[in-house]
Amino acid sequence: MAKTVIVIDDSQTVRRQVRMVLADAGYDVVEASDGHDGAKQISLNAHASLAICDINMPLVNGLDLLEKVGAQNPSHVPFIMLTTEGSSELIERAVTLGAKGWIVKPFKPDMLLAAVRKLAGAPT
């Protein structure tokens, strides 16, 4: 069974781009379109290997989502933040909250895939 990656981003374009890269590589991709939906998909897909999460989103932002999920379950799915943000304060907060990676958009497909492979392992 293929490994599942949850993509949480309010931009449909970004979700599609990520899905294309990961699906081509053999991962299952689950999408969520805001922080609230993201929390729901994480709880529905407890077996997911990785979450790729935007920061600036409606309802709940990515870092608050990370904080919430992390507080509920210390062994939660690893997070890669995929964002246009590059401020070191935000990055440091993400590190503190346990994020495993930070990619500044726009992303380079092979770099994203390399990061996913490193954290989630091979697709199957």
Place this chain on the structure above:
Amino acid sequence: MTQELLLCSTGTFGATARSLRPADITLASAPRVLVVDDDEESRRLVCQSLRGIGFIVDEASNGVAALKVFKDRRPHIALLEVMTPFMDGFSTCRAMRELPGGEDVPIVMITNMDDVESLQFGYEAGATDFVTKPINQLLLTHRIKHIIRSSELVDKLRSSERRVAHQAYHDALTGLPNRRALDRFMVSSLGDARTARGAVFVIDLDGFKRVNDTLGHAAGDELICEVGRRMSACFDVSGTEASSPDGPSRRLLARLGGDEFIVVDTTLGSREEAAHAGARILDAVGRVYELRGHDIVITASVGIALLGDGTCTVDDIVQNADAAMYDAKENDRNNVRFYTQELNERTRAQLDIENALRRALVDDQFELFYQPKVEAKTGRLAGAEALIRWRHPQWGMVSPVDFIPVAEETGLIVPIGTWVLRQACRQASIWQNDPIMAGMRIAVNVSARQFRDPHFFRSVQAALAESGLDPHGLEVEITEGVLMSDTKGGRDLLDDLKTLGVWIALDDFGTGYSSLGYLRRFPVDTLKIDRSFVRDMLTDPSSAAITGAIVAMANQLHLNVVAEGVETLEQLERLRAIDCAEIQGYYFSPPIPAESFERWAQGRVRHDALDAPRRISRELPISAIPAMTHQHRLSLQDTELPGNSAANDVVLGR
């Protein structure tokens, strides 16, 4: 940084050792480099090479740490390995560009991806250059040095560009925006004249020149800076707002030069608000200044022009505020005046006159008229006062009342005054050789501004020298005000003139402070009783008393005394009765051109010749002193001024 360092190459390709001169790089301190790589061995080699050529090296093993080090150490250049954990090199590069100082720093990516797509992506992320693995350490060091040099040049260009831009829009003394900044602000902030709102204040210090003259220019500069600070506080114009007039600021304070400032405030909606702000300026500027151990008080004149009330458009609002400021100056200074339409017409007329005056000097449009002074007792011609006239090619004769104040204000009075001196001396020199007019003195009026001009004395000497006039044939007429304003320098100048042999007359005596102390302190030869006393002396007892007192005092002090504005025989008789020495006025002649003056003098001689026996045998009766003949009056008609009144004889420099 000057000694040669030996680079021991540790390059992948084992480059040979060679000597490099780190002095090739001209940074003030040793260049600082940040090396980011999670592969410790690779990072160690790069760091070692760079330290070997004198770099200070900071290291980081991932992007997050790299950003932290970057913020703390502000390196001159950063080397980022692309494949780093947590945050890849491209992401780190993008984040670094967002940091303060990160915008311009060279960032070199270390990568083994040399495909076009990766390079393209890296450049888009903000990379300056790429080094592909495996690294040749020698080439790397050269490459880094080259990039730093280029970046240094770019920095220099950028900072000199910034400096030039700052200088172009700021006043060097106060750091406030300048006139160009004002123009830019007007365009960007006021925009459409129909919808613009706000007020413009032109602020000029009163009597600032005296601070410069008495305490020196450095003190004057300090004062200007402090005035600038006070006004900044007054309008809440912070330094940054003021220095970026194209920002969102709605106010601008600028120094227009000298002691003139301008404030444009687009937040003021009403005349009352503007008046209130004007009063705040007067208060702020008027507080005591401590300047080099002196307490200085200086006031300001403020002119305000309002947008949105229909009188001003954006294009001429500054000019209008300026006109209002001059109006404030003319009204006792230290006050605030609003612009009115009427002021504008006056300003335009003044501007026209100013331009025409400059032309007049070049085109020789000035003429001198001469008004005789006659000895009251003998009827002998004692001298003449030279009075300037301006014959404009289109306007005809322009009254001195209209152009002398403009000449004073613009400083043109100095060259005009010099011309008068030269012309009068030349004429007097010719007349000295004429038996009829020999021995008469030519009086020339000297304004306060001319008197303060450092070249004045030399111009008197020059006028005398080139005309060959005996200095005793020249008299300078000054008013008391001239002595009041500049006592020490004034006294020295008068002494010098006196030593030269020139006569000195105090004009309009009795109207000013008439401090009798002047008469002792300054080497004065002549008092000229103001025409207003002469006019009223037959009807007003106090005018008669003052006239009598001045004459008596002059006689006691052995000073010459001249009554001006004598128009009737009755006035003449009264003045003669109280022993006034000389008479000047329309009774004898208005100011007339030189040729007419000569004819007038010759006519008098003929008359005198007829009366000669009587004159020799006894004092000439008053009624026998020849007034201007009917024939003379006719010959003058074409040259007289419009209105032909005594009031037109405003003398040069009043």
